[in-house]
Amino acid sequence: MYETVHLEERLVIEKIFGDRIGRLLEIGAYDGTTASLSSRLIDNGWSAVLVEPAARAFSRLLNKYAGMTRIELIHCAVSPTPGLVKFYETRGSAHDQLSSLNRNFATTWDVSGDAYWVKSIGVKELFCAVGSPDFDLVIIDAEGLSVEIAKAMPFASMLKTNVICVESDDGSCSDAAAAISQWYNVTIIHPNAIGVRKNDYDAEESKVQEEPLITDC
Numbered sequence: 001m002y003e004t005v006h007l008e009e010r011l012v013i014e015k016i017f018g019d020r021i022g023r024l025l026e027i028g029a030y031d032g033t034t035a036s037l038s039s040r041l042i043d044n045g046w047s048a049v050l051v052e053p054a055a056r057a058f059s060r061l062l063n064k065y066a067g068m069t070r071i072e073l074i075h076c077a078v079s080p081t082p083g084l085v086k087f088y089e090t091r092g093s094a095h096d097q098l099s100s101l102n103r104n105f106a107t108t109w110d111v112s113g114d115a116y117w118v119k120s121i122g123v124k125e126l127f128c129a130v131g132s133p134d135f136d137l138v139i140i141d142a143e144g145l146s147v148e149i150a151k152a153m154p155f156a157s158m159l160k161t162n163v164i165c166v167e168s169d170d171g172s173c174s175d176a177a178a179a180i181s182q183w184y185n186v187t188i189i190h191p192n193a194i195g196v197r198k199n200d201y202d203a204e205e206s207k208v209q210e211e212p213l214i215t216d217c
Contacts, residue, residue, distance in 0.1 A: 009165065009189045009194060010040065013137065013194065016162070016163055017137070021045045022136030023047045023049075024038055024041060024046055024049075024135055025138045026038045026051065026138075026141070027051045027126075027139065028052065028141035028142040028167075029050035029052045029139075030052060030057050030061070030141075031052075031061050032064045038050070042065075042071065047070035048070070048072070049072045049135070050071065051078055052073075052074075053118045055116070056089070058075045074130075077119070078149055080122065084118070086116070087100075100145065133157045133160075137164070138158070138165070139164075140164070141167045144169055146167045147166065147169045147176055147179050150180055162196065162197045163194065163195065163197070164194075167192050168192065177193040180195040183195070183197065183198060
């Protein structure tokens with residue numbers, strides 16, 4: 001049984017891909033069930049790389065996908081500042097769904113939880129670790145850092161990524177849309193911007209500058 005939270009986004013993504021079986025990347029996968037945009041695709045046979053820094057959420061993610069070789073789980077954060085970073089885990093009415101590296105974002109929800117240090121890697125390091133940026137779908141839901149992560153994406157190397165979904169950090173969705181609009185035609189379904197890859201001509205015309213390919217892992 002699937003939740004109705006983010007139902008509209010999920011239906012849009014599933015309609016785009018139809019019966020196709022692909023590979024996805026989800027940054028901020030949480031527990032793989034709650035408000036998940038990826039769980040139904042995975043249940044239908046997709047392979048996935050799921051990234052989650054929160055200790056309790058990752059434990060549930062690990063239990064859910066134990067023994068599934070087509071699912072790769074990465075227990076770390078992704079951010080513009082690689083290294084050891086402090087992670088703020090929320091509790092209370094938000095449970096730990098709004099945990100973040102961004103202290104201001106986490107405390108906005110007036111919940112208390114644990115703060116602890118986690119390993120953070122950059123986008124390039126993530127793609128090098130998993131072998132390539134060849135994902136059909138990329139989902140970025142990093143609670144206060146989604147847009148910064150999207151801005152760091154090597155879109156010139158992500159030619160296979162037909163769809164990208166980025167959660168807004170400021171609630172307006174304009175920030176998320178702007179981060180991907182050079183390469184993707186964007187539809188806003190609050191709080192997410194969903195982008196469908198432009199054809200090569202449109203992307204070439206609209207991008208501001210040439211982006212480097214990932215070639216030196």
